[in-house]
Amino acid sequence: MNGDKSIERIMRDLYFLYLFAFNQKIPLKPSTRGDFGEWIALRMLKKKGYQCIHRNWRSCSDRRMEIDLICVDRQCLVFVEVRSRSVDTMVSGWQSLMTKKKLKSLRRACMLYLFESKKDFNNHRLDVVEVDIPTKMNKKIDSFHHENIAILKT
Template sequence: MRPMSEGRKDSRKQKGAAAEEAAASFLVERGFSILDRNWRNRTGEIDIIANDRGTLVFVEVRSRSGTSTYGTPSESVNHRKIAQVRSIAQQYIHYKKSYDIPIRFDVVAVILKPDMSVDSIELIEAAF
């Protein structure tokens, strides 16, 4: 039998994966080309990296399920997370040698129903 905390972690991972999948589909429907998903290095991970009409877009996916007890998904992007995403983006640009491409940081906020289907989804362009 698994410890209780492990079950919560699995559930959290499943919700995160469902939200990221929904966000990727949402972006593609809006004309974005997905370049990378879950690109990581030793300092962290960027959920989605996409191209939007010639702009390299680093997308942070945030989700909540059901209630707004802990605030909206977009409210959960704090200064520490912004700094982390910017740092990883800088490393991605260097790694891919994408120096001359305009960049943007977007947030996709997803609210999931209890069955992990999407209740609402919102793109916040140039969020930070």
């Protein structure tokens, strides 16, 4: 079963690499766009020296609680929320995150991960990666990394 998941992930990565390398029209299906955005974000974070320990982590106690990427940056545990948007949208990925409901959900997911994993990290933070995906060929994919986002009690 685990081998099937890794083969599926490799095939998906090759598909995204094909789209990216040959400037093919990027599919606009929301789930595919989200997967593609996470793939771009993961590549960017790895170039910065982050080590990914989980992709699409879900809580055992509440399956609705999800964290896109969980990484380690030096001695700090980093929860990463990836916001993928097509360039034509009116609201940026950063603005779409700034709702009380989404921030509360993110805070709860992070706390559940810390409780369930029992990993020994003194420091943790939330980062947001915005990925702007063009809808036309020959356009550059932009990504922005926002580090250490405060999740205030609301």
